[in-house]
Amino acid sequence: MKNNSNKNISIPSQSELVNLLNYFQNNQFDLALKTATDLSEKFPNHPFAWKVLGAVFNQTGKLDKALFACQKAAMLEQRKAEAHNNLGNTLLKLNRLEEAEESCRKAIALEPENELAHNNLGQILFRLQKHEEAASAFRKAISIKQDYVQAYFNLGNTLKIMGKLEEAVSIFTQASLIDPKNPELYVLQGITPILLDRKPLINRDNFMESINNIDWLSSEIFLKQAFEENPSHLTKNLADFISHWCALCRDLINQNDLNMLIPIFIKLFVSVERNKDLNNLIRLFFENFNIDNVLELVEPENEILINLSYCQYNFLVENFKQAEAIAIKNIQKAESLIKAPQTEDLGWLVVRRSLESCSQKDVSRSALTNLITNLVN
Amino acid sequence: MSVILGFSNTHNGSVALINNGEVKVAIQAERISRRKRKSLPLGKEPELAQKCVQYCLNASGLKYQNIDAIALSTPWKVKKINNEDLFQYIGGVPKRYSKTFYVPHHFAHMEYIVHYGGLEPGIVLVVDGSGTLESDRILFNVEEQHHHKIINHTHFCGKEVISAYWFDGTKSSLIYRFSPSRAPVDNPDAGSLLQSIGHYWEWASFYCCGSRNEAGKVMGLAAFGDTDSSDNNTILSIANNGKLKLDFQSIKKSYNDPNVFGLDLSNSKHHQNLALKVQLETEAVLLKLLSMLKENYPTENLYLSGGVALNVVANERIKNSNIFKNVILNGSVEDNGTAIGAGLAASFELDSKRKSSSITDYYGVKYKHKEILKAVKQFDFKYKVLPENEAFKLAAEMIAQDNILGWFQGMSEFGPRALGNRSILANPVSSRTKYMLDHLMKCRDRYRPYAPVVIEESASKYFDIDSSSPVMMRNVKVLDKRLVAITHFDGTARVQTVNETQNKALYSLLLEVEKNTGFPILLNTSFNRPGEPIVESPLDALESFSKGSLDYLFLENVLVSR
Numbered sequence: 033m034k035n036n037s038n039k040n041i042s043i044p045s046q047s048e049l050v051n052l053l054n055y056f057q058n059n060q061f062d063l064a065l066k067t068a069t070d071l072s073e074k075f076p077n078h079p080f081a082w083k084v085l086g087a088v089f090n091q092t093g094k095l096d097k098a099l100f101a102c103q104k105a106a107m108l109e110q111r112k113a114e115a116h117n118n119l120g121n122t123l124l125k126l127n128r129l130e131e132a133e134e135s136c137r138k139a140i141a142l143e144p145e146n147e148l149a150h151n152n153l154g155q156i157l158f159r160l161q162k163h164e165e166a167a168s169a170f171r172k173a174i175s176i177k178q179d180y181v182q183a184y185f186n187l188g189n190t191l192k193i194m195g196k197l198e199e200a201v202s203i204f205t206q207a208s209l210i211d212p213k214n215p216e217l218y219v220l221q222g223i224t225p226i227l228l229d230r231k232p233l234i235n236r237d238n239f240m241e242s243i244n245n246i247d248w249l250s251s252e253i254f255l256k257q258a259f260e261e262n263p264s265h266l267t268k269n270l271a272d273f274i275s276h277w278c279a280l281c282r283d284l285i286n287q288n289d290l291n292m293l294i295p296i297f298i299k300l301f302v303s304v305e306r307n308k309d310l311n312n313l314i315r316l317f318f319e320n321f322n323i324d325n326v327l328e329l330v331e332p333e334n335e336i337l338i339n340l341s342y343c344q345y346n347f348l349v350e351n352f353k354q355a356e357a358i359a360i361k362n363i364q365k366a367e368s369l370i371k372a373p374q375t376e377d378l379g380w381l382v383v384r385r386s387l388e389s390c391s392q393k394d395v396s397r398s399a400l401t402n403l404i405t406n407l408v409n
Numbered sequence: 410m411s412v413i414l415g416f417s418n419t420h421n422g423s424v425a426l427i428n429n430g431e432v433k434v435a436i437q438a439e440r441i442s443r444r445k446r447k448s449l450p451l452g453k454e455p456e457l458a459q460k461c462v463q464y465c466l467n468a469s470g471l472k473y474q475n476i477d478a479i480a481l482s483t484p485w486k487v488k489k490i491n492n493e494d495l496f497q498y499i500g501g502v503p504k505r506y507s508k509t510f511y512v513p514h515h516f517a518h519m520e521y522i523v524h525y526g527g528l529e530p531g532i533v534l535v536v537d538g539s540g541t542l543e544s545d546r547i548l549f550n551v552e553e554q555h556h557h558k559i560i561n562h563t564h565f566c567g568k569e570v571i572s573a574y575w576f577d578g579t580k581s582s583l584i585y586r587f588s589p590s591r592a593p594v595d596n597p598d599a600g601s602l603l604q605s606i607g608h609y610w611e612w613a614s615f616y617c618c619g620s621r622n623e624a625g626k627v628m629g630l631a632a633f634g635d636t637d638s639s640d641n642n643t644i645l646s647i648a649n650n651g652k653l654k655l656d657f658q659s660i661k662k663s664y665n666d667p668n669v670f671g672l673d674l675s676n677s678k679h680h681q682n683l684a685l686k687v688q689l690e691t692e693a694v695l696l697k698l699l700s701m702l703k704e705n706y707p708t709e710n711l712y713l714s715g716g717v718a719l720n721v722v723a724n725e726r727i728k729n730s731n732i733f734k735n736v737i738l739n740g741s742v743e744d745n746g747t748a749i750g751a752g753l754a755a756s757f758e759l760d761s762k763r764k765s766s767s768i769t770d771y772y773g774v775k776y777k778h779k780e781i782l783k784a785v786k787q788f789d790f791k792y793k794v795l796p797e798n799e800a801f802k803l804a805a806e807m808i809a810q811d812n813i814l815g816w817f818q819g820m821s822e823f824g825p826r827a828l829g830n831r832s833i834l835a836n837p838v839s840s841r842t843k844y845m846l847d848h849l850m851k852c853r854d855r856y857r858p859y860a861p862v863v864i865e866e867s868a869s870k871y872f873d874i875d876s877s878s879p880v881m882m883r884n885v886k887v888l889d890k891r892l893v894a895i896t897h898f899d900g901t902a903r904v905q906t907v908n909e910t911q912n913k914a915l916y917s918l919l920l921e922v923e924k925n926t927g928f929p930i931l932l933n934t935s936f937n938r939p940g941e942p943i944v945e946s947p948l949d950a951l952e953s954f955s956k957g958s959l960d961y962l963f964l965e966n967v968l969v970s971r
Contacts, residue, residue, distance in 0.1 A: 093491035215544035215566035222594025259667045262600045263615035303670040377676055384848050393958050404844045
């Protein structure tokens with residue numbers, strides 16, 4: 033209830049302040065807003081209404097108004113760390129990071145053991161990409177308040193970004209033990225570095241060794257092991273896998289070592305489609321080696337794959353006539369492969385990829401029609 | 410009376426416009442962005458969201474100022490948004506805005522499907538990968554009512570993966586929930602997956618096809634699999650108390666040859682057998698769960714929704730089990746449909762009235778003749794404007810001559826199925842058709858089947874089907890051996906039936922096709938190139954025709970040729 037006798041007094045009554053606080057704490061933001069607005073008009077030099085206004089506007093996402101209110105509160109309470117910290121927090125939400133940092137540092141200077149200000153500072157520094165400094169700020173907040181789970185959470189996320197996965201897992205575990213019924217933290221219980229982030233194949237023991245030893249089978253096992261740990265990383269892991277093998281093939285091209293190169297080149301070519309790294313490799317391969325020389329070195333059953341890659345090379349360098357001529361021959365040769373159960377998949381692979389190398393649609397259609405006619409008859 | 414925009418803020422984002430309790434328009438973000446399964450996260454990529462909203466407003470002749478409410482549904486962490494930011498996101502300001510509705514994900518799935526069941530009471534089963542976070546429940550202003558007999562397996566940091574509701578014809582109440590913990594400590598060996606049927610399929614999709622969203626391929630592959638009677642290694646099961654178990658230890662023990670390079674599995678018995686195992690275990694779990702629910706809530710009607718309801722083989726098994734007399738399904742049971750479901754939920758909150766619709770998925774735009782001609786003229790193709798009947802006759806003749814056509818007619822489809830308005834059509838009795846589609850037009854793995862569309866009154870002559878299937882949700886035996894291009898390895902087909910009311914153009918074409926081939930049936934597959942979403946506009950269709958290898962393109966009655 034309003035007390036009219038308070039009108040000329042420069043501070044709100046205790047009951048007005050308690051009511052305002054209750055409205056805010058009970059999420060009755062409309063009432064809190066109305067009461068705080070009234071009080072800030074009646075008692076413009078009293079900080080509490082401004083403080084609540086700042087908090088309500090922050091809660092309801094009206095950040096420009098929140099900023100105005102927090103600035104007022106900070107001006108009225110220049111020696112209060114809380115006011116500067118609130119201002120810093122609002123500036124952080126507005127992405128005015130340098131100003132936010134200044135406000136938080138002011139708060140810390142006034143009250144060096146204010147864990148909220150250290151946590152806020154950490155968040156600002158995190159956004160400024162100053163991860164080391166952010167981690168220090170979060171650690172400081174934790175050292176002040178050892179059960180400050182939000183600071184643990186923030187520290188864990190910072191360490192994750194920094195690639196310190198083991199340490200991040202340990203921090204998350206500590207947080208989830210402090211507040212085991214907090215869903216945000218419970219969900220991190222038992223998390224492992226592998227789940228926290230993808231471990232690139234290159235960081236796996238012996239993966240690079242398998243590449244350098246030109247041991248395709250072992251490298252494929254690593255890829256499959258990574259799949260078992262987290263299938264959703266397959267696309268990135270596969271891209272890594274191809275990229276490393278292509279790099280090795282480029283080295284072998286530079287060393288002119290066709291004998292070592294050809295089996296891997298064929299493996300890659302059969303396994304991977306529509307990949308930029310592989311396309312670049314195909315170009316480099318045939319820019320360095322003559323097709324006839326290559327064909328002399330391969331087993332007869334692999335000749336069609338070399339021809340297929342040469343077809344693709346011609347398509348990539350926009351030599352479309354040549355690509356089509358090879359494609360048609362390949363499709364004709366694929367017929368016998370398709371008819372034998374053990375080479376059926378290979379046959380269709382040759383057909384599909386040969387068709388992709390035909391730029392004229394009537395050419396590809398006619399080649400496929402001929403093949404089908406032979407197959408269905 | 411209310412105009413509501415529904416948003417599916419999911420990995421398959423979409424927007425729907427509900428006017429006075431009826432679905433007027435709906436569009437998937439992928440059709441606009443031209444990126445398959447395009448997500449629509451709230452507040453992000455406003456340009457795409459605005460295009461989707463404007464698509465809905467333009468198609469329904471409404472304006473921003475007419476919007477009364479917006480309904481949001483997401484399976485991700487719920488983010489509250491203030492009106493100012495929301496209006497900025499959608500690109501305009503409503504005049505008499507009522508409020509923003511936050512709708513739980515499974516609830517939106519449920520609201521979607523009950524719209525299509527004639528308001529008949531029944532059980533609604535929602536099964537997908539995962540939906541709402543339990544920790545977000547307090548943020549919703551559209552709330553679920555719990556039935557007093559509810560079977561509830563909800564972990565406090567869980568995520569809903571199966572929900573069942575009792576729908577009394579007006580209101581719904583939750584009767585079953587499985588919402589398992591997301592914490593690794595409760596899911597050793599699970600990686601990032603949950604105890605979820607949808608995630609079982611997601612894993613199988615990764616394992617067999619090398620990517621996440623290929624459950625449909627796995628289902629097709631299952632037809633080639635064999636059951637092993639000595640295999641007592643159950644991966645997916647459900648206990649008598651309704652608790653689901655997905656045994657990741659068993660997975661790791663037995664499956665260590667993932668198809669990491671995504672190769673064609675037409676000859677891979679290992680993967681085929683696994684696919685069949687996933688299929689059979691899914692069916693067994695669903696049947697057991699449904700029997701339990703039916704015991705507690707006797708009814709003849711079952712509504713199915715959620716991504717797993719796209720599994721037509723499981724749906725057929727449920728139908729044939731005779732646990733329920735009627736199984737109600739529609740084409741957008743996966744996440745795109747939650748835009749409609751959220752909008753309908755909000756509509757019910759505002760107006761306390763519920764309407765019903767016949768089963769359909771034609772919720773997109775019908776393009777005008779001048780728009781089509783304008784688009785055609787941007788390309789260097791030959792074209793001819795035909796009288797309408799002439800177009801059907803000519804198209805039928807072309808099909809009989811084994812040509813493969815792009816067929817663009819009327820309102821676009823909303824869900825994942827092309828239902829004859831944005832379709833590739835071909836001769837189902839030609840032995841060449843599947844080869845041409847597999848290797849030239851669609852570039853598909855050889856084990857994948859194609860679906861037929863048949864005129865409704867003749868359907869039972871060619872297929873073992875006793876009811877209509879307007880959105881291609883039935884999987885039945887093919888009775889005529891000559892239908893080689895649409896008969897799957899196990900002798901079945903995913904049939905779409907069509908009558909004159911549902912789609913006059915397609916129906917007319919089928920009648921003409923029958924005159925030429927003797928079959929009122931067409932092979933019908935989605936009009937898109939590999940990796941692309943279904944075409945939406947005439948321009949998309951022409952782009953696809955230009956880059957692809959289709960023989961002819963019909964844009965309404967405009968014949969386009971090379």
